[in-house]
Amino acid sequence: MSRIAYVNGRYCDQRLAEVNIEDRGYQFGDGIYEVVHLYRGKLVDADRHLGRLERSLKAIRLPSPMPMAALRLVLREVALRNRITEGLIYMQVTRGVAPRDHAFPKTPVPPALVVTCKRIPAYPTNIDNWTGTAITLPDLRWARVDIKTTNLLPNVLARQLAREAGATEAILYDKKTGMVREGAATNFWIVDADGVLRTRHLDHSVLPGCTRDALIAELKADGIAFLEKEFTVAEARNAREAFITSATSFVKPMVKLDGAPVGDGLVGPVSRALFDLFARHVKGNA
Numbered sequence: 001m002s003r004i005a006y007v008n009g010r011y012c013d014q015r016l017a018e019v020n021i022e023d024r025g026y027q028f029g030d031g032i033y034e035v036v037h038l039y040r041g042k043l044v045d046a047d048r049h050l051g052r053l054e055r056s057l058k059a060i061r062l063p064s065p066m067p068m069a070a071l072r073l074v075l076r077e078v079a080l081r082n083r084i085t086e087g088l089i090y091m092q093v094t095r096g097v098a099p100r101d102h103a104f105p106k107t108p109v110p111p112a113l114v115v116t117c118k119r120i121p122a123y124p125t126n127i128d129n130w131t132g133t134a135i136t137l138p139d140l141r142w143a144r145v146d147i148k149t150t151n152l153l154p155n156v157l158a159r160q161l162a163r164e165a166g167a168t169e170a171i172l173y174d175k176k177t178g179m180v181r182e183g184a185a186t187n188f189w190i191v192d193a194d195g196v197l198r199t200r201h202l203d204h205s206v207l208p209g210c211t212r213d214a215l216i217a218e219l220k221a222d223g224i225a226f227l228e229k230e231f232t233v234a235e236a237r238n239a240r241e242a243f244i245t246s247a248t249s250f251v252k253p254m255v256k257l258d259g260a261p262v263g264d265g266l267v268g269p270v271s272r273a274l275f276d277l278f279a280r281h282v283k284g285n286a
Contacts, residue, residue: 004081006074006115011081015118017285019023023112027093028102029151031112032056033092036075037247039123039231039282041085043075048210049247051086053091056148061104065113078117078195087119088248092150111198123282126249127275128268132249133256136233137161139172139181146204158184169244169254171236174205179230181205185242186252187212190231193238211245213280217268217275241268250282251275 003014004157030191035052037044047098050068065071075089098105126128141152148221158170164183170184172286181200187209190198197219202208219226236242241264255262255270 003116003118004078004178005114006078008110008112010265012109013075015134017114018113020097022097022100023094024096024098025092025112025150025252027100029149029153030060030062031092031094031150032060032062032148033090035148035284036091036149038084038089038117039088041079043072043089044247044282045214046072046075046180046208052054052148052208052210053093053285057093059144059147060147060149062093063111065093065111071113074115078115079123082117084117084119086122087117089115089117091115091126093186094150098148123279125279127251127253128273129274130250131253131255131267132244133166134169134171134244134254135162135165135167135258136236137170137172137182137184138245141172144204144205145181146202148207155184167256168252169249171233171257173233178232178234180233180236182207182209183244183246186246186249188234188236189243189245191250191268192231192235192238198222198229198231201228203215204268209245211247211250213282214277215245215251215274218281219274224277238260239263241271243271243274245278252279 004011005014006116007017036046036049037260092114095246096109098109137158161241162170169186171180172182173180173187180188187199201207237257242262243260244252251274255265
């Protein structure tokens with residue numbers, strides 16, 4: 001069965017889907033995207049993702065292609081038409097089609113919307129088989145990475161360097177201060193040398209991850225202490241534990257950083273507990 005995509009008001013065979021070559025997403029990366037985890041046919045943390053989509057659209061002055069309630073129906077319909085219950089739904093909104101000019105079109109054009117869906121393996125149940133490794137790299141991205149824009153070239157290059165190093169993720173840091181920001185496509189957490197669970201505070205330098213936010217809500221509900229406080233690359237290398245969070249990584253331990261073991265190189269007790277905590281959150285959403 002071929003995959004079905006939603007493209008500007010039509011459901012169509014994804015192999016035959018087309019966008020105009022003057023779409024501003026293609027020409028300039030002038031757009032916003034979101035990725036939502038689909039678990040047992042249910043959208044996980046959809047309110048968080050659609051809320052972030054709205055904030056990102058507003059930040060770049062891009063009107064929504066439809067009300068959020070209608071978009072939610074489109075997401076569900078794409079999943080149904082693809083007969084996918086365990087997967088990822090990708091949505092992208094661009095400023096639409098107009099003759100190539102850096103400034104916004106003088107005459108407003110309809111925003112373009114594309115939604116696709118793909119299967120992923122079943123939700124991980126064994127954290128010991130759900131680990132990865134990371135390298136550290138200087139952050140070369142623009143100053144507003146809190147906006148989930150389709151401008152991802154620095155992220156792409158960082159992930160490629162990670163792949164070439166045999167790693168899962170690239171952890172990005174500020175060259176001037178040595179402070180860790182986040183992963184190329186994830187938020188980054190450590191259990192520091194003193195046993196304190198930490199992740200960087202939110203500002204324009206990091207993406208406000210929906211999985212990060214959901215995990216923090218669960219931590220607060222369970223009375224688990226943590227700090228939203230930045231840390232250096234050196235602190236990350238000396239951490240007892242490290243893990244990443246995202247809609248595709250969930251809670252994923254990083255057992256090596258820059259080729260050296262994190263802690264004892266095994267999944268630590270905090271990561272193990274939070275893996276279970278977030279799994280309960282996902283299953284509770286379903």
